[in-house]
Amino acid sequence: MASVREPLLEARGVVKQFGHVQALQGADFTAYAGEVVALIGDNGAGKSTLVNVLSGVITPDAGEVRLAGRRVRFTGPADAQRHGVETVYQDLSMAPDLDAAANLYLGREILRRGVLGRLGVLDRPAMRRAAAGAFAELGVTLKDITAPVATLSGGQRQSVAVARAVAFANNVIFMDEPTAALGVVQRARVLETIRRVADRGICVVLISHNMPEVLSVSDRIEVLRLGRRVASFHAAYTTIEELVGAMTGSLDRGLETFAATGSTRAWNAEVAR
Numbered sequence: 001m002a003s004v005r006e007p008l009l010e011a012r013g014v015v016k017q018f019g020h021v022q023a024l025q026g027a028d029f030t031a032y033a034g035e036v037v038a039l040i041g042d043n044g045a046g047k048s049t050l051v052n053v054l055s056g057v058i059t060p061d062a063g064e065v066r067l068a069g070r071r072v073r074f075t076g077p078a079d080a081q082r083h084g085v086e087t088v089y090q091d092l093s094m095a096p097d098l099d100a101a102a103n104l105y106l107g108r109e110i111l112r113r114g115v116l117g118r119l120g121v122l123d124r125p126a127m128r129r130a131a132a133g134a135f136a137e138l139g140v141t142l143k144d145i146t147a148p149v150a151t152l153s154g155g156q157r158q159s160v161a162v163a164r165a166v167a168f169a170n171n172v173i174f175m176d177e178p179t180a181a182l183g184v185v186q187r188a189r190v191l192e193t194i195r196r197v198a199d200r201g202i203c204v205v206l207i208s209h210n211m212p213e214v215l216s217v218s219d220r221i222e223v224l225r226l227g228r229r230v231a232s233f234h235a236a237y238t239t240i241e242e243l244v245g246a247m248t249g250s251l252d253r254g255l256e257t258f259a260a261t262g263s264t265r266a267w268n269a270e271v272a273r
């Protein structure tokens with residue numbers, strides 16, 4: 001008997017308007033625990049806006065967000081984080097002068113009791129031990145964990161950002177273009193990390209314009225166009241041509257017909273889950 005999996009994270013009919021720009025026009029999104037799901041679409045399709053809605057950065061004008069079957073209304077990113085939802089931003093938002101461990105715990109420092117038993121002294125050894133463990137678990141190798149992150153390579157910094165999200169996420173991690181600035185080797189490292197995280201049961205939502213990367217690392221792919229989800233694919237059963245067709249709209253006719261008959265690979269994939 002086929003088992004029906006509950007989505008871990010869902011957006012239903014999300015609308016978001018900026019002035020007269022309709023960034024999201026009733027967007028849907030579905031993600032399951034333990035999968036890497038890519039969110040793709042042309043520039044301006046609404047990907048970052050949708051992620052901002054799903055991670056509590058902005059409040060939608062209409063529609064709903066559901067986490068583990070329950071409707072949630074995040075009051076901000078910190079509220080989303082309390083629900084196990086982390087985001088790796090493209091700018092990485094790191095403190096360049098601090099070391100990797102300090103960056104890992106930025107804003108969530110481990111404190112210990114200082115003189116007179118007052119809580120409030122940073123427990124650097126504890127943070128370094130925990131950070132070293134987190135990096136090792138992700139296969140991240142840093143020569144010197146005490147070096148300021150400004151001295152790390154782009155790939156290492158990216159890995160620190162990923163490690164930070166991974167250390168605190170227990171439900172969902174959003175990654176908006178996490179490999180955009182990386183070389184081949186670093187890119188492979190980050191992708192391996194993404195895969196490993198998903199294998200731990202966490203849902204990784206990857207935004208990327210790199211189609212080979214999307215196909216190699218994701219389990220599923222959701223396509224946004226003009227503020228709406230227009231298709232959903234299983235990575236194993238689709239091609240770059242099909243993805244580009246869905247993004248640009250040249251597949252529309254086919255998708256509509258198939259959606260009506262339920263016989264496309266794309267919509268089949270969605271139904272078959």
Ligand SMILES: Nc1ncnc2c1ncn2[C@@H]1O[C@H](COP(=O)(O)OP(=O)(O)OP(=O)(O)O)[C@@H](O)[C@H]1O
Pocket residue numbers: 018019021022023041042043044045046047048049050
């Ligand atoms: N804060 C904002 N103010 C006004 N318009 C915005 C704002 N944020 C996004 N938009 C508009 O909403 C639409 C969707 O933007 P969004 O950033 O979500 O696209 P995207 O899919 O992430 O694109 P890209 O691939 O270029 O990053 C665009 O037309 C954009 O100009």
Ligand SMILES: [Mg+2]
Pocket residue numbers: 047048049
């Ligand atoms: Mg964007």
